[in-house]
Every structure is written in C-alpha cells, then in structure tokens.
Amino acid sequence: MKKPIGVIDSGVGGLTVVHELMRQLPKEPLIYLGDTERCPYGPRTEEEVKQFTWEMVHFLLKKNIKMLVIACNTATAFAINDLHEKLDIPVIGVIKPGARAAIKSTENDYIGIIGTEGTIRSEAYNDALRQIKSEIEVLSLACPAFAPMVEKGLLEGPEARRVVEKSLVPISKHDKMDTLILGCTHYPLLKDTIQEVVGEDIKVISSSEETARETSTTLDIHQIADDDDQSPLHQFYATGDLEIFIDITQRIFKDSQFEVLTIKHADL
Amino acid sequence: MKKPIGVIDSGVGGLTVVHELMRQLPKEPLIYLGDTERCPYGPRTEEEVKQFTWEMVHFLLKKNIKMLVIACNTATAFAINDLHEKLDIPVIGVIKPGARAAIKSTENDYIGIIGTEGTIRSEAYNDALRQIKSEIEVLSLACPAFAPMVEKGLLEGPEARRVVEKSLVPISKHDKMDTLILGCTHYPLLKDTIQEVVGEDIKVISSSEETARETSTTLDIHQIADDDDQSPLHQFYATGDLEIFIDITQRIFKDSQFEVLTIKHADL
Incomplete structure (x- = not known):
C-alpha cells in the first residue's frame, strides 16, 4: 500500500491545506487528523499546544505516514523545532x-x-x-x-x-x-x-497553498514522491463531533472529486 | 568566510536567477559562472551540454560552494540527474x-x-x-x-x-x-x-523567481542557510568577452545594490 502524508491541525482549518495538497499533488494519499474537540489552540499555553501536537503525531505515526505536515500555525509556532529534532520523517509546518x-x-x-x-x-x-x-x-x-x-x-x-x-x-x-x-x-x-x-x-x-507547494519540494528532495497513476484513497479523523466535521468537510470540498477510505472519530 | 551558493548558466540568462536570489535571499553570498563563450546551449547535443556543465561544476567546486543552482534550463534538462547522483552538495535546477x-x-x-x-x-x-x-x-x-x-x-x-x-x-x-x-x-x-x-x-x-524561492527551501531543509547580517560579497565569472558580460550585468542589476568581490574571466 502507498504510504500516506500525515496532516494535523487543531480543527478544520488544516482542511484548506488538504484541499491544496489534493489539487497540487493528486497522486499522494493523505491522512488528516483534526483535534476539533480541543480547538482552538490559539489561546492555549505553549506546553498544552506541544502536548496536544505530540498526541496527534503519535496517532499518525501508527498509521505509517511517510511525511508530516503541521497544517496549523499555532502548532507549528510552538512544536516544529521539537518535531524536527525527534522525528525521522520529513516534517514541514505552515x-x-x-x-x-x-x-x-x-x-x-x-x-x-x-x-x-x-x-x-x-x-x-x-x-x-x-x-x-x-x-x-x-x-x-x-x-x-x-x-x-x-x-x-x-x-x-x-x-x-x-x-x-x-x-x-x-x-x-x-x-x-x-x-x-x-x-x-x-x-x-x-x-x-x-x-x-x-x-x-x-x-x-x-x-495553505504555499505549504502544499513546499510539500511537493520536500517529497522531491527526500525522493519519496508517489508517481504511480492509481487514485489515492484518503483518510479523515477528528477528535470532536463528527457531524459538524463532515458538514464543513463537504463545504470545503464541494467542487472536488476524490476517494475517501475513512471518516472516523479519533481517540487520542 | 561564508560559503557561497554556486550558480551556473550557459551565458547571461542565469543572472535573472542571481537577481532573484539576491532579492529573496539577501544574506547569501553567490558565485556565478556564465559560459558565455559557448552560449547558446540550446542547439547543442546532450553529450556536449553534459560535458560543458561538468566543466563549470568543477570550476565552482574548487571555490568551495555549499550548494549548486543550475540556472539554465537546457543544462538542467540534460545534466541534473547525473549531478544529483554524483555531487554530495544539494543541487537544484530550474x-x-x-x-x-x-x-x-x-x-x-x-x-x-x-x-x-x-x-x-x-x-x-x-x-x-x-x-x-x-x-x-x-x-x-x-x-x-x-x-x-x-x-x-x-x-x-x-x-x-x-x-x-x-x-x-x-x-x-x-x-x-x-x-x-x-x-x-x-x-x-x-x-x-x-x-x-x-x-x-x-x-x-x-x-528564475521560482528557483530562488526553492533555493530558500532547500537551504532550510539541509540547514545550511546563512543568517548573519553581514553583507555578502558576490563573485561573477564568464568564459567569454568580459565587456559585453559586464554591460548586460549592469543592465540587469541597474536598480540593485550589492557588493562585488570579483568580476573575472574564467578558463574552464
């Protein structure tokens, strides 16, 4: 099976990055995790943001991701240096x-x-x-x-x-x-x-658009881009209410066509 | 001394990449080599383009470059795979x-x-x-x-x-x-x-503009960006007539301010 790119966010905002990733890198399978239960991260302390981010990362590492995109500015601001240091897959923030x-x-x-x-x-x-x-x-x-x-x-x-x-x-x-x-x-x-x-x-x-583009550059530099023509299957997870999550997802992707493997609740 | 980014081109076209590199990465010292004597590369055979490109690369490797930018589409098209394989510094093309x-x-x-x-x-x-x-x-x-x-x-x-x-x-x-x-x-x-x-x-x-931006990404991924505030000194070399080269250089950089260490003829 093709290895996915993991994408994390505090909620639904990171779906704008997913939207651009699908448009700019249509061969890559994605796995998205939105921490909608604990959104927004903006007013939280640095320690909280770091802890929540690591919990999301551990969830995705178990799904065998080949690269991590932190599709949340707050999580990028507080956690990216730590993630860069400790993970052995490429990590990019926004x-x-x-x-x-x-x-x-x-x-x-x-x-x-x-x-x-x-x-x-x-x-x-x-x-x-x-x-x-x-x-x-x-x-x-x-x-x-x-x-x-x-x-x-x-x-x-x-x-x-x-x-x-x-x-x-x-x-x-x-x-x-x-x-x-x-x-x-x-x-x-x-x-x-x-x-x-x-x-x-x-x-x-x-x-979001710019991060999708740099994801492309990063895949290329690390030589882990997927170039077979089989349509990828995408996975979506959220920690909070699935109904609102699905509703917003449908609105963001209303003009897009793609194949979904999973939309599920995630327990961190 | 700060290590420079090496930039090669078949002639003066690569100076448009240099112009953007100076604008987008003003802390980085650059060393440019234009093979104006043998320009254009467009009508040449793949073997010729590869050989000329390697001659330019050997010239710049002696100048202790930390990264190579192939600021020529023809040279990129024919030589980048070979350069990627054989050089141990980051290489990007246009x-x-x-x-x-x-x-x-x-x-x-x-x-x-x-x-x-x-x-x-x-x-x-x-x-x-x-x-x-x-x-x-x-x-x-x-x-x-x-x-x-x-x-x-x-x-x-x-x-x-x-x-x-x-x-x-x-x-x-x-x-x-x-x-x-x-x-x-x-x-x-x-x-x-x-x-x-x-x-x-x-x-x-x-x-050109896009390559300057991806040079920034590449320096970042390889953690070789220069971030001290001292103004960099740039070096320019051309294999052909230096007078025409200087004239075109002055026209391209007419609105720019930067410090030049060298403008010299290069023997490959």
Whole structure:
C-alpha cells in the first residue's frame, strides 16, 4: 500500500491545506487528523499546544505516514523545532512556506501577518521573515474571532464581513503594507472577505497553498514522491463531533472529486 | 568566510536567477559562472551540454560552494540527474520549481512552456509536470531566437517585439492555456514583451523567481542557510568577452545594490 502524508491541525482549518495538497499533488494519499474537540489552540499555553501536537503525531505515526505536515500555525509556532529534532520523517509546518512566499511577493518589504493570539505572541513569522531578510518590516495582528467563526461554519455574509472588518481595522489602512499573510489555516475560508476589506492592491498569501507547494519540494528532495497513476484513497479523523466535521468537510470540498477510505472519530 | 551558493548558466540568462536570489535571499553570498563563450546551449547535443556543465561544476567546486543552482534550463534538462547522483552538495535546477509553480497557478490544467530547442526536445517540463499531475495538458514551443537576442542585449523595442510576436504565434491564440512557463532563464528579460503578446489573462511563470524561492527551501531543509547580517560579497565569472558580460550585468542589476568581490574571466 502507498504510504500516506500525515496532516494535523487543531480543527478544520488544516482542511484548506488538504484541499491544496489534493489539487497540487493528486497522486499522494493523505491522512488528516483534526483535534476539533480541543480547538482552538490559539489561546492555549505553549506546553498544552506541544502536548496536544505530540498526541496527534503519535496517532499518525501508527498509521505509517511517510511525511508530516503541521497544517496549523499555532502548532507549528510552538512544536516544529521539537518535531524536527525527534522525528525521522520529513516534517514541514505552515510558517516558513508562507514567509518565503511573502518575501517573493513583496516589493517594498512591508509584510502584514494575521493569526491566532498564540501564533502572533510566538513571533514565529517575524523570526522566519527576518532570518531570511533582515530589512522586512512586519505588521502583526491577532484575530482571535476568526478561527472560532470558521469552526462554526460562518464563512460569508454580512456577519462574517462585520467581524473581519472590525478585526482588521488596525492594519487595513496601513499605507505601506503590500503583502498580507493569512497566518492561520482557517483564514483561507475567509479569503474573499479579507481581500475585499484590505483592498485589491494588497497581495494576500495563503499559507495553505504555499505549504502544499513546499510539500511537493520536500517529497522531491527526500525522493519519496508517489508517481504511480492509481487514485489515492484518503483518510479523515477528528477528535470532536463528527457531524459538524463532515458538514464543513463537504463545504470545503464541494467542487472536488476524490476517494475517501475513512471518516472516523479519533481517540487520542 | 561564508560559503557561497554556486550558480551556473550557459551565458547571461542565469543572472535573472542571481537577481532573484539576491532579492529573496539577501544574506547569501553567490558565485556565478556564465559560459558565455559557448552560449547558446540550446542547439547543442546532450553529450556536449553534459560535458560543458561538468566543466563549470568543477570550476565552482574548487571555490568551495555549499550548494549548486543550475540556472539554465537546457543544462538542467540534460545534466541534473547525473549531478544529483554524483555531487554530495544539494543541487537544484530550474525545471521543477517552474513546474511546481505552474501547477499551483493553473486552474484548468492547460500549461504552456517555451524554451530552447534542447529544453523542448528533452520534454523535461512535460515529464516534471505529469510526474506530479497526470492530467496536465502541455503545449510546448521552442523559441530559438530568444536567447541569442538577449545575449546581444536586445531586450525591448519594436524589433524585440516583432521577434517575440512571430515566435509565439503557435501558442498565443490558444483558447485554453491559462499559465505559461518561461522555460529559459533568458526569457524573464523579455517578460514584459511576452506578457503583452500573450495577453493579461495568462499567468506567466518565471522559472528564475521560482528557483530562488526553492533555493530558500532547500537551504532550510539541509540547514545550511546563512543568517548573519553581514553583507555578502558576490563573485561573477564568464568564459567569454568580459565587456559585453559586464554591460548586460549592469543592465540587469541597474536598480540593485550589492557588493562585488570579483568580476573575472574564467578558463574552464
């Protein structure tokens, strides 16, 4: 059997990474685990996030994954160094791919970043950006209302628009920022609304799309890409209510065709 | 002393990769070697291209490079597998980064690719694209007039426009292609003209920009990125006429500031 790529997230946000992985790497079988029971991770302590992340990783290691994608910015911010050190499969997070894409995009070195409180507090994006290019000016803003709104399935309409508008006030009128990183995998589900609020001139970078692309590069460097033409079977697990999880999954993948082996509850 | 990234090309086209490397990875010292004496590689045999590429690689290995970027599509098409196998430093070419960016960009899986005769004949882009996504439809076209035109410094104006228009006739009216890969590192110097000819609706992918980004990913995976803040010193070598080389270099880097250690003739 083909070995899958493991994808973990605090909830449903990581499904935007899965969506892009299926589109950009359609030969690769995926196994997704969303910790919907304990979502959001944003307000939790570093220790909690690390512990929960390791619990998810242990669940997936038993499923024989060949690579791990941390499709959650908060978990990436707090746990990736530890995972890199202790796992012997390739591990990628969502922060560096987003940072690299933003550096490629910006023309004036002013980059905005929105994410959960945990991600913003960790300054992981600032570190990733400045490690590559010291000149980058970073405007960062926590948007604690966004992820819970998405988990409830509120993705568009006047209420979503009101929340996005109000949350983005501190950066939406900044006159220099030319690139904005969606530093939470839930946010691509609000991308159209966010783009409208910040205006067409701002290049909005989805860390989900960029992570799918870097997954491709990583598979290639480690020579573990799957290139046979048999359609892959995907597996989905969630720790919380399966009904809401299936509902949101159907909405995210409404225009996609793929084969599912499993959608199940996971006990960590 | 900081170890440099080595960049090789058949001529001056690879300087577009260098330009992007400096922009996206400003802490990294670079050493460039352009085989301007024997350019273009496009019409040469596979054996010749392999031999010339190895001669350039041996020159750079003596300069203690930590990584090799093959900033030439023809050399990538014919020599990268051999280089991967025999070198113990990371090696990246321009083809896979361009292919991955095109897969991320396309919405209907119709991708155009223009390059030298050698690159097109090798079908290296077709292979790279279909290895990742079998559904991709590839329209490929050799544009043998472009690279020599750029080497002569003819980058814009009515004559350049005429050559570009005439060369692109076979694909410029295609009604499905939504993404076009510039599969030769000379072509970003003609990007504005090419974009005008194919129209605004086509996303034009520069393999140079994409290769700079994947260089960043590769440095990261191999943990050999430079992150101290000291300005790097760059080195430039060419096998042919140094006067023309310096003239084109000045035009490509006219808006850039960087420090040069050396611009010298190279004997291979």
